Amino acid sequence: MAVETGVKVLVIHGPNLDMLGKREPEVYGRETLADIDGELREFGQSRGIEVETFQSNSESAIVEKIHDALLGEYSGVVINPAAYTHTSVAIRDALAMLELPVVEVHLSNIYKREPFRHKSLTSGVVTGQISGLGKNGYILALQAIGMLVSNG
């Protein structure tokens, strides 16, 4: 794959993802968020993509971080809004402002789970969604953003 230059991607993790490793490992795996973020940074480095990661349990902090992506620093955004996927009009509205590639990621396949998880409020305003591939979903999302940025 071609090496990108000057590509910076913001990865946002929503509520309870700071508990990965301890949280329902049969659903979300045994790796911690620090493990996953480290792998994303390493993968990014190998592709010339700078990766900034952010996690919050607070809807308003996530909305404000999305606002930061309006300032031109990032080439794309990867977001796992976690439970807010299914409830947050505020996060949807913030994402709708972005004119960058945005990939929504879910570790689990939300469509195979409880009916309340089948509805994503955010999927209608993002570029694409990856669901059910575990941490690989984040890697694929970074790759996709690299390709979208270089191919237009």
Ligand code: DQA
């Ligand atoms: C999740 C799926 C959501 O339904 C859940 O609330 C999460 C994590 C996932 O990554 O599979 O917290 O977004």
